[in-house]
């Protein structure tokens with residue numbers, strides 16, 4: 205699928221989406237059919253019939269009726285520009301059981317009152333099995349069969365593939381956007397920030413299909429307002445038994461420069477290590493969690509402008525395997541501008557990829 209896959213015509217949709225599209229189209233036809241029938245009846249009563257292109261033959265009332273029809277047609281066309289699947293995707297909430305099913309061996313830590321005051325959100329929260337088994341299967345198939353595209357920033361750590369998609373919150377749902385690059389400010393990433401990084405786009409049918417529930421959870425959990433832009437990343441670290449590299453991110457303890465973030469594990473068969481940690485201090489002096497494995501299906505939300513995160517080195521005993529994650533950050537325009545609400549800074553890196561461009 206190409207970067208134009210978010211085009212909204214029905215023929216590009218999955219079976220599920222086509223069903224939704226058909227429902228909407230039927231509703232629209234029902235909406236416009238009443239004035240059409242009314243207009244035709246009115247024309248018959250007037251005895252003029254309908255002659256396209258000859259406005260002179262219409263009475264003022266008929267012209268008014270046609271103007272209404274034209275307006276409805278324009279509105280219909282405008283609406284067809286909106287992804288049908290988005291318009292009709294039910295706002296399925298993840299069940300209360302899942303939402304409250306915290307990681308059993310972890311405690312949600314309220315590190316400071318000020319951190320939890322806004323919208324009463326804790327600085328972080330873990331969720332078990334937030335990405336369902338069947339959805340993970342569909343995403344894994346896509347990753348393994350199509351590939352995510354190379355991530356050149358991983359030259360200096362474990363090989364990584366990555367696809368991205370910016371989305372915008374609209375009507376509590378979201379719309380995929382077309383920008384295929386981002387610039388992370390060097391203020392937050394001294395290693396690979398400060399230059400434009402292009403990536404393959406995540407197809408819309410993945411976003412609106414198996415990834416929909418976790419994206420929706422991210423939007424609703426953080427109460428993200430209308431028009432917020434979110435960066436969704438699907439990335440896969442390729443871990444080889446014979447590799448000398450174990451670093452998964454190349455960044456150490458860091459912030460990503462957003463306000464809010466969420467990580468969800470899609471797969472990590474035979475991966476050893478790659479444990480997630482959250483910290484209150486950039487130097488690692490104030491750990492908030494013990495090293496925690498995000499098993500396949502597990503996720504964690506955190507306040508990226510309040511705390512720091514880290515992932516430990518990864519290795520494997522099988523020839524090669526993958527650790528695939530969904531990452532979400534908000535707000536994120538990808539334009540390289542510093543987020544005025546994130547002043548957490550970065551550690552100095554010995555290698556700065558922006559100097560090598």
Ligand SMILES: [Fe+2]
Nearest residue numbers: 458459460513
């Ligand atoms: Fe990060």
